[in-house]
């Protein structure tokens with residue numbers, strides 16, 4: 168990283184991390200940067216390098232870091248106590264806000280992470296349907312549970328619907344409980360649903376899978392297939408919830424599932440996630456409603472935590488204001504248009520994939536419609552991300568999260584950095 172300063176303090180922390188953390192990190196992103204703070208659409212590291220931030224904490228900081236109104240609301244609650252286990256006003260208000268906003272949400276159960284939300288959503292579907300199998304899509308991210316880690320990022324291709332576990336330590340038997348289909352391929356899903364209709368409890372899908380928008384009719388087709396064949400449709404809206412629209416992907420694409428999962432944005436930067444859905448399915452969290460045998464045990468020490476709920480409520484209040492989504496989408500469109508122009512001018516074959524609120528480029532000249540077509544040239548991708556980091560842009564491996572807090576200056580700076588990175592990649596390819 169020739170442009171990046173590296174201080175003794177940061178090098179010391181990286182060394183300590185290598186000593187005490189497996190792989191030298193928290194398991195999320197490359198470890199050579201230690202973040203010291205963030206404000207608005209920027210973060211800075213311990214060595215004093217500043218970045219325009221498209222990592223956004225992997226999505227939660229949609230309105231920007233340390234938003235003064237969120238900070239004030241959290242500070243007020245901090246002095247009143249930080250967790251109670253029992254019901255609290257802010258958690259109840261947040262649940263009511265979710266019910267008002269999200270089309271499928273009649274009842275809400277809070278947990279602390281998206282992984283947990285997905286685990287319980289699938290379990291609720293199995294409890295409701297009294298069947299064990301779940302259909303998911305290759306490349307679909309539904310957290311770290313045994314079911315979720317089937318064919319999330321398979322390194323080799325197998326025939327559908329056979330799942331490939333992405334992790335050691337998953338019982339072999341789970342492979343028999345998960346069917347995998349290609350995203351955006353309704354025909355394959357329809358034939359699997361017909362073949363396994365007596366065993367399938369649900370289809371779980373990211374309505375926009377990672378970066379890949381659904382083809383017209385795909386989500387509508389899933390809705391009809393699941394309803395016609397008597398199984399549930401789960402939307403994993405951990406990323407898309409309150410991001411693509413206030414009502415999430417189900418509002419944005421106009422298809423309402425039976426259950427959804429939410430996370431990231433609704434916790435305002437604190438650990439909070441939720442399962443939300445039809446009252447008769449959510450009734451399985453209530454022993455009084457469904458009885459001992461159909462009851463789903465679910466308890467969490469920090470569920471509905473008041474600090475997270477206050478931060479989430481304030482974040483949603485800010486998102487609900489006139490023009491918040493217009494601004495997020497205008498930022499995203501300016502980046503996407505600029506990126507397409509830069510790639511075309513440089514003659515580099517890559518596609519910009521996604522929606523304005525989150526997108527990335529894929530180094531390919533094919534249409535990107537599913538996991539396999541989204542792979543592209545991974546080396547070029549890594550090189551591009553590294554060059555961007557040197558140029559002061561922080562992002563995840565394969566996603567730009569766009570923020571309400573990104574300024575016109577941030578966008579201009581990003582486009583300049585991207586133009587330099589792409590020029591370098593074009594030079595390397597020509598050499």
Ligand SMILES: Cc1ncc(COP(=O)(O)O)c(C=O)c1O
Nearest residue numbers: 280281282308309310403405406
């Ligand atoms: C679509 C989706 N579902 C679930 C999760 C898991 O959420 P968490 O990291 O809060 O466990 C993620 C995390 O990025 C996600 O992108």
